[in-house]
Amino acid sequence: MSQKLMSIKINDNIRLEIAGENALMLYFSQHGHSQKQITAVVNQDINSNVQQATQLIKKHLSTDIVDLIPSYASILVMFNLLEIDHHHLKNKLKKLLANCTNQLSKQGRLIELPAYYSLESGQDLPRIAEKAQMSIEQVISLHQAQEYRVYAIGFAPGFAYLGEVDERIAMPRLASPRLKVPKGAIAIADRQTAVYPAQSPGGWNIIGLCPIDMFNPEGQPTMPVSVGDRVKFVAIDKQQYNALLGSTLGGNGSISQNSGYSI
Amino acid sequence: MTQVNRTKIGLLVTNAGVLSLVQDGGRFGAFSLGLTNGGPADSLAFYWANRLCGNELNTSAIEISIGGLALTAQLDCIIAVTGAPMPLSINGKPKSFWRSFSVKAGDNISFGFAAQGVRCYLAIAGGFVIRESFGSTATVCRESVGGLRGDKLEINDVLPYKQLASMKDKPRKLMLAIDDQPKYVNEVVLHTVLGYQRRHFSAIEKRMLFSSEYQVSKHWDRMGYRLQGRPIKADIEGILSEGISYGAVQIPADGQPIVLLNDRQTIGGYPKIGSVISQDCAKLAQLKEGDKVRFEPISISQADNMFHLNLAQFNKTKLIVCD
Secondary structure (H helix, E strand, O other): OOHHHHEEEOOOOEEEEEEEOOEEEEEEOOOOOOOOOOOOOOOHHHHHHHHHHHHHHHHHOOOOEEEEEEOOOEEEEEEOOOOOOHHHHHHHHHHHHOOOOOOOOOOOOEEEEEEEEOOOOOOOHHHHHHHHOOOHHHHHHHHHHOOEEEEEEOOOOOOEEEEOOOHHHOEOOOOOOEEEEOOOEEEEEEOEEEEOOOOEEEOOEEEEEOOEOOOOOOOOOOOOOOOOOEEEEEEOOHHHHHHHOOEEEOOOOOEEOOOOOOO | OOHHHHHOOEEEEEEEOOEEEEEOOOOOOOHHHOOOOOOOOOHHHHHHHHHHOOOOOOOOEEEEEOEOEEEEEOOOEEEEEEEOOOOEEEOOEEEOOOEEEEEOOOOEEEEOEOOOOOEEEEEEOOOEOOOOEOOEOOOEHHHOEOOOOOOOOOOOOEEEEOOHHHOOOOOOOEEOOHHHOOOOOOEEEEEEEEOOOHHHOOHHHHHHHHHOEEEEEEEEOOOEEEEEOOOOOOOOOOOOOEEOOOOEEEOOOOOOOEEEOOOOOOEEOOOEEEEEOHHHHHHHOOOOOOOEEEEEEEOHHHHHHHHHHHHHHHHHOOOEEOO
16 A cells, blocks of 8 residues: 555645545644644644635635635545546645635624523533533533634534634533534534534534524525634524524524525 | 415325424525425335336335325325335235235225334325425424425325326336345445544454444434444544534544434534434434444545545346336
């Protein structure tokens, strides 16, 4: 096996690795660390670099590429084996991304998501409060205080990974995932937070409910947030939650009610 | 759209079977929304079904898992069934797989259950007329996307298709010679390209993976096949969540490999040692609990060769005209 061909340094920030028969992986890191063991670093600047590279690949290599999965610090590049082979694609990526280095992240749009935090809607609030040795109100207030970045979209349709929550309220995933997490559940896993776009199994800790549809297949846009956006949660009460249930967010972040669509 | 589509005449589902799904070539280009690929679990059998019907290879067909599907044709049509053998009958009379044949309006098409393999494909000449969502008709139940309503077929569903009379050139009846038909077995070799977190698996762990036999556990579906056997350890527990390709071999904390297939989640945080090549993923998707697999390492260049050889073989295989 040609081990040498398997990992390529593109620049000080980007390393290329094989993923599969028709897939290459680009790993991003901070300046000068690309050859070291990649540890789990969540970083806005790295994520901006990922976004920048994603745009470049979409713009210049669209005929070769089947699809891209950008994430926190990586891009999975799936290519069309009838158009290009891994060797030529590697060379194209090397050339295209040679000067794609860490940049200060640009300010994304600010999206406000209403959040109904309560014991009724957030069954794991007491556990988080206990672990953090603070009151439930303090947990809620810390979750609201932070402005989160949309680092990645994936796992399930409309699932946006938001980071990072205050260290004090970080909470590991449940040892055994729940079979049903309700649609709209606002949840925490380690220092990530997210809104479940649809009812699904899940192991994140539930702290509240968001009435806004996070994935609307018939909608324009399909999702209220995109990677790079900033998200803030704004507390609402049960009455407001019921009134807003099933609403969508427009491109400008304004709430439009009665979408009439529910998944 | 056509009259056919408005009035919903087509194949009427009279028994939905265990798991019957509309699938086309798969959904590509919607990863940014978190949508996975879907598509035929055994792409080779799926392509043959369409070729036998004179269709474009990615035309929508029905993937029948395990069996039990029964349909009534409401219009004359030509169909072909390929894949894991299940007893197939038209109005109670047995019919063969791997050939296209005429079905008359009012005919009942019914499937028994697979004795060997898991999935077969029913394609129809001219294709089903089904609205695409996000560029594809592929059904992914977990995502409620594709098919007729984002779910498996149910009794009284109607799959509309183009009436034969309205087709310009009626397709010839074709068959695939027995020697060219794929065989469905209980043991598969999974050729695997090392990648992803391969550096986090020691040489010994890799050797163990490639020298051990694994069994398909009871957790096998279109999302992935969880295997049982010698546990493989990574020197890390988790990774920063990243994209997952078709065939990725994920090693969770318990060390039991999971090969991720068509309906996999798009992003995940377990270490991966590499990916199984697509032609072997299609074979894996025909296995069930207790069946056996072995992993065999190959380079990406060998994988590339195998892909193109396989494709060339498919393209050069001639169908026999039998009408």
